[in-house]
Amino acid sequence: MKCVTEKSEDKIREAAKRVFLKKGFDGTTSRDIAKEADMNIALTNYYFRSKEKLFLEIFKDVLEEYFQNMLTILNKDIDIKQKISEIIDNDFAMMKQEPDLVIFIMNEIHKSPQRLFPDMSIFRQVRETHLKKQLEEGAANGTLRPMQLENILPLIKCGVEFIFMGKEIHKELFMMSDEDFEKYAEEQKEHIKAMVCNYLVIG
Amino acid sequence: MKCVTEKSEDKIREAAKRVFLKKGFDGTTSRDIAKEADMNIALTNYYFRSKEKLFLEIFKDVLEEYFQNMLTILNKDIDIKQKISEIIDNDFAMMKQEPDLVIFIMNEIHKSPQRLFPDMSIFRQVRETHLKKQLEEGAANGTLRPMQLENILPLIKCGVEFIFMGKEIHKELFMMSDEDFEKYAEEQKEHIKAMVCNYLVIG
DNA sequence: ATAAATTTTAAACAAACATTTAAAATATAC
DNA sequence: GTATATTTTAAATGTTTGTTTAAAATTTAT
Missing domain, CATH: 1.10.357 (Tetracycline Repressor; domain 2)
Known part of the structure; x- marks a missing residue:
């Protein structure tokens, strides 16, 4: 399994970008991002430590x-x-x-x-x-x-x-x-x- | 007591305007507004029914x-x-x-x-x-x-x-x-x- | 002065929030 | 093939959210 499936970290990053751009930092929840990326809610913090760090x-x-x-x-x-x-x-x-x-x-x-x-x-x-x-x-x-x-x-x-x-x-x-x-x-x-x-x- | 003290409704409206302008709708909480107006949290909904209605x-x-x-x-x-x-x-x-x-x-x-x-x-x-x-x-x-x-x-x-x-x-x-x-x-x-x-x- | 209506309060509500946990699943190394 | 490391999961954490409640305080009407 190399490049056939996208890495989870990148999936989250790209989903987060889409949601942040649309709703802004305050209007975006961790669950919005997880849902957009179709990933478990805990993975945002597993890969990026916090919503703030991911945003920055x-x-x-x-x-x-x-x-x-x-x-x-x-x-x-x-x-x-x-x-x-x-x-x-x-x-x-x-x-x-x-x-x-x-x-x-x-x-x-x-x-x-x-x-x-x-x-x-x-x-x-x-x-x-x-x-x-x-x-x-x-x-x-x-x-x-x-x-x-x-x-x-x-x-x-x-x-x-x-x-x-x-x-x-x-x-x-x-x-x-x-x-x-x-x-x-x-x-x-x-x-x-x-x-x-x-x-x-x-x- | 006529115009010596400002009406509570107006105090809230003006405070809400300041906070909304600064933080946006998503970034503003009902408590932010109450604090800025120096009023009880319940008064926002007493006078305006909801944060959304006040915002509009x-x-x-x-x-x-x-x-x-x-x-x-x-x-x-x-x-x-x-x-x-x-x-x-x-x-x-x-x-x-x-x-x-x-x-x-x-x-x-x-x-x-x-x-x-x-x-x-x-x-x-x-x-x-x-x-x-x-x-x-x-x-x-x-x-x-x-x-x-x-x-x-x-x-x-x-x-x-x-x-x-x-x-x-x-x-x-x-x-x-x-x-x-x-x-x-x-x-x-x-x-x-x-x-x-x-x-x-x-x- | 007393009753009724209005305004303000502290406390509570359930829902949503960001984040953490610990176990399960999967991949990697030897 | 087994041990180790990594990734994913469901569930729970404690806070903060918007809103409601019911009683207390105050104002208005009689």
């Missing part, structure tokens, strides 16, 4: 998942307009694939930030990215509006993430069905690309 | 609080650039005064949308606002890029709300202190105003 392990993975693809794009040696477009497309794809991810991260960090920041080397990687150099060069030679990474990056990300985080309220507010929203989100994505690029790139 | 009542108020000021500005008969600026300033002030409000609304609706939308007449009011007419007129006479209300409104609101919802992660990611963040948020606010107006207003 998963949260770290989720936070890295959130930054990893973006980081790869930020470091590509491509035109800045193209780079912004790719980040937004990537964000958009991520929100469609994992609709719970961003609101989960935001909410958990908001509720207890101190508990959730371990040695996050990924943060340093984001700060020291190739985009930073592009911004400095562009500002120096007058092709880009002078802006810091910390100013432009949220402007790139907020548009897509905001409408997906608030998908249900936007649907209700503007009386959209699920398919209406899908079309709307695509429109919005293109507005964001154009708006941010127009603002950053001079001429 | 408060959520409705909070959602209206979120939209009310914006709605007033949306209906003012002022220049569209000025209007956008005022909405953003208003959003900014709201996020400073009630930092938990937007992430609370987003997260609760995300977790269980069906349960939280009663007869929200405020939604209709937002859809039928004076800004909508301004957008139509501007598109017709070529002064504004043709855009629907549902496209421009999130672009106006997402910038400020996103950085405040993610205040702690932005502080950690960009190594900012609280006062750094305050300065940064002000910068960001001006970027957003300029970016959105540049995009919407032609010429």
